Amino acid sequence: MSQVVERSIERLGVLRNRLGVNWLSVAIFAVVLAYADGFWLTSVQGTVGAIERNHAPMSRWLRDSTLMLPLFFLGVLAALLVVRRLFGDGRRVALWIGAAALRITLIGSAVGTTEVMASSAYDYRLQSRDLARLESQHTHPAVALGSAATASQSGCTGTCAQRQLTLTAHIEAVKLIGRMLLITNVIAVLWVLVFRSDRLWRRKRSVDDVEVADNRLAVKAVLA
Amino acid sequence: MNETEKLPTLTVVVAVVGLLWTVAAVATLVYWSGLTVWALGLLAAAMFVWTLRVYLRPSETRSGA
Numbered sequence: 001m002s003q004v005v006e007r008s009i010e011r012l013g014v015l016r017n018r019l020g021v022n023w024l025s026v027a028i029f030a031v032v033l034a035y036a037d038g039f040w041l042t043s044v045q046g047t048v049g050a051i052e053r054n055h056a057p058m059s060r061w062l063r064d065s066t067l068m069l070p071l072f073f074l075g076v077l078a079a080l081l082v083v084r085r086l087f088g089d090g091r092r093v094a095l096w097i098g099a100a101a102l103r104i105t106l107i108g109s110a111v112g113t114t115e116v117m118a119s120s121a122y123d124y125r126l127q128s129r130d131l132a133r134l135e136s137q138h139t140h141p142a143v144a145l146g147s148a149a150t151a152s153q154s155g156c157t158g159t160c161a162q163r164q165l166t167l168t169a170h171i172e173a174v175k176l177i178g179r180m181l182l183i184t185n186v187i188a189v190l191w192v193l194v195f196r197s198d199r200l201w202r203r204k205r206s207v208d209d210v211e212v213a214d215n216r217l218a219v220k221a222v223l224a
Numbered sequence: 225m226n227e228t229e230k231l232p233t234l235t236v237v238v239a240v241v242g243l244l245w246t247v248a249a250v251a252t253l254v255y256w257s258g259l260t261v262w263a264l265g266l267l268a269a270a271m272f273v274w275t276l277r278v279y280l281r282p283s284e285t286r287s288g289a
Contacts, residue, residue, distance in 0.1 A: 012239055070246040115253065122256035 021080050025196045029104060030073035032188045037072075037112030038065025040177050040184065044116055048169045050126035068115055075111045079103035080200060097197050105185045112181040113174070120170040127166050135159045 042061040045053055053060075083099045135158070156164055254262050 009236055012235055016235065067252055068249050070242055071249050073242075074246065118253045118257035121258065121261065125258070 019077070019081065020084075021077060021201055022196075022199045025192075025200050026073060026076050026080065028196060029076040029108075029189070029192055030069055032192055033076070033104075033108040033112070033185060034069045034072040035061075035065045036184050036188045037108070037115065037181055038062075038068065040112070040180055041065075041116050041119055044173050044177050045119060045123065048120070048166075048173045049123040050130070052126055052130075053123065064115075064119075068111070071111050071115075072108060075107040076104055079107045084201060097193060097200070100200055101189050101193055105182070105189045108185045108189070109178070109182045112185070113178045116177050116181070117174055120174055124167060124170050128163055131159050131162050131166075 038061050041064055042057050045060065046057055080100060080103075083096060083103055087096055087099060
């Protein structure tokens with residue numbers, strides 16, 4: 001058991017060194033994207049979501065965004081690794097940074113959209129259950145307001161029409177939020193890049209760097 | 225305790241917390257959308273990858289064997 005743990009620790013150390021990314025930059029990107037996208041998730045929940053989940057929006061935003069943080073972290077990490085794999089060593093800095101911005105935006109938006117879609121699916125399930133319960137409690141069929149066109153076209157009335165309207169509202173919301181997420185992520189990524197663009201990947205330590213570091217240690221030791 | 229002893233412990237703690245956190249996030253997404261959607265999505269992705277691997281494989285006649 002202890003050997004397995006030790007081997008896992010060794011592999012972890014090797015992996016961490018081999019990845020060669022700046023972990024602080026990855027974390028900053030992940031936090032910014034997670035909380036920015038979490039805002040839109042909370043907005044969708046508040047607008048077309050189920051009543052059962054309609055708690056205080058601030059705490060909902062904080063909880064859901066924090067929960068999804070590692071997925072954004074992995075997304076940003078994957079984006080940076082893909083860029084390094086595609087473009088090799090960073091001689092053309094502008095190309096690297098542009099490609100990284102594009103990848104981070106796209107992957108971040110994909111994660112955010114998945115999050116919103118999953119949340120909307122849960123909301124729709126809850127709302128469908130509520131509609132079915134409402135129908136079972138009433139003897140007369142429920143009439144969907146504004147669903148005359150839907151009813152006449154597909155022969156779907158009452159609870160069925162209400163479900164269709166709910167589903168349409170969720171689909172439209174996801175489409176709209178998908179676009180908003182993309183725009184938000186572009187802006188967020190560009191802002192973070194302004195501050196961290198030179199620290200996305202960890203610089204490989206050359207022989208000179210090692211010598212300088214050794215000399216610094218030696219100087220410190222002498223001074224102490 | 226020197227720094228060489230501290231570093232692996234910290235890394236392991238961060239990795240374990242990160243792993244549990246990721247599992248929680250994925251479990252939440254699966255719970256929200258239902259297992260069926262994810263199962264179908266994984267199946268579709270696997271079929272797509274399989275199709276790409278089969279049809280993009282260089283044939284023997286083209287490789288000049």
